[in-house]
Amino acid sequence: xISAPVGLLREIQRHYxxxxxxxxxSGVLGFTPALDGDLAADWIDxxxxxxxxxxxLSEEVARLSGPQRTMLTAMSEPYGDRxxxxxxxxxxxxxxxxxxxxxxxxxxxxxxxQVWESWLRREGRETYAYMxxxxxxxxxxxxxxxxxxxxxxxxxxxxxxxxxxxxxYNRFLTKRLANPLLDAKQLVLFQNxxxxxxxxxxxxxxxxxxxxxxxxxxRMYTSINKGDNWTP
Numbered sequence: 001x002i003s004a005p006v007g008l009l010r011e012i013q014r015h016y017x018x019x020x021x022x023x024x025x026s027g028v029l030g031f032t033p034a035l036d037g038d039l040a041a042d043w044i045d046x047x048x049x050x051x052x053x054x055x056x057l058s059e060e061v062a063r064l065s066g067p068q069r070t071m072l073t074a075m076s077e078p079y080g081d082r083x084x085x086x087x088x089x090x091x092x093x094x095x096x097x098x099x100x101x102x103x104x105x106x107x108x109x110x111x112x113x114q115v116w117e118s119w120l121r122r123e124g125r126e127t128y129a130y131m132x133x134x135x136x137x138x139x140x141x142x143x144x145x146x147x148x149x150x151x152x153x154x155x156x157x158x159x160x161x162x163x164x165x166x167x168x169y170n171r172f173l174t175k176r177l178a179n180p181l182l183d184a185k186q187l188v189l190f191q192n193x194x195x196x197x198x199x200x201x202x203x204x205x206x207x208x209x210x211x212x213x214x215x216x217x218x219r220m221y222t223s224i225n226k227g228d229n230w231t232p
Contacts, residue, residue: 005130011128015123018123020094021035022115022118022122023115024094028111029064029094029097029098029101030057031055031056031057031058031072031093032055032056033053033055034053040054049087050086050087051087052084052086052087053084053087053090054079054082054083055076055085057072057073057083068093068096072085072093101116134216136188137154137208137216137220138212138216138219138220140153140154140190141153141154141208141219141223141224142219142220142223145220145224146223150194150195151192151195152192152195152224153190153191154191154204154207154208155188155207155208156191157203157207158207160188160189160190160191161188161189161207161208161210161211162186162187163185164184164185164186164187165182165184166184166185170182191204195224201224205217205221208220
C-alpha cells in the first residue's frame, strides 16, 4: 500500500491502463478483447465501471498455460466467433498475464521484449514531478546554478513550456460533473544554457517570467550570478 497525492495515483493508473491496452492489442497475452465499436461498450453498470468483455483467443498462447486457458474459457460464454466474460474476472486474468509477459521480457523472450520496448517508445522518456510549475522552474534553475558547471538548466524559449489537455479525462469528467476542473499535463523542456550566453539567458528569463513571480525570478537571478562557482 502507498499513500500519495491523487494526481500521482491517477498517473500510475493511466500508465497501467495504456500498457494494458497496448499488450491487449498486440495479442501476445493469448487473448485480444474488443477495444473499439459497440462490443467495447457492452455495459452492465456504467457508473460502477462494470461491463461484459468480448474477446478472441489469439494464436499466440505462450503466455497462457493449459490450465489458465481452460479456466478462462470455462468462465466465459461463447458469442459467435468470440467469447464474453465479466470485466472484473477479465481484469484479474489480464493482471496475471501481464506479470507473465514482464517476467518473460526480463528473461529474454524476444516477442515480449518487442511489446515492452514498443510501448516505451510510444510513451517517450519523461520525468514526472508533482509540484506547482513555478516551484519546479525555480528549483531546477537554483539547483543547477549551485552545481559545479558553467551552465544552468532552464527553458530556453516559449515553446519549451506547454500545457497539454487530457481529452479522455476531460470528456469523462464533463459527463460526470457539472463543473469539472480541467485535467492537463504540464510539459517543460529544460536546456543547458551557458551562463556566459547573455542573449540566451535573457530569452530564457523572458520565458519563465510568464510563469513565475518576482521573488522566484529574483532567486533564479541571484543563484546564477552569485553562485560559489561563477564570477560575472
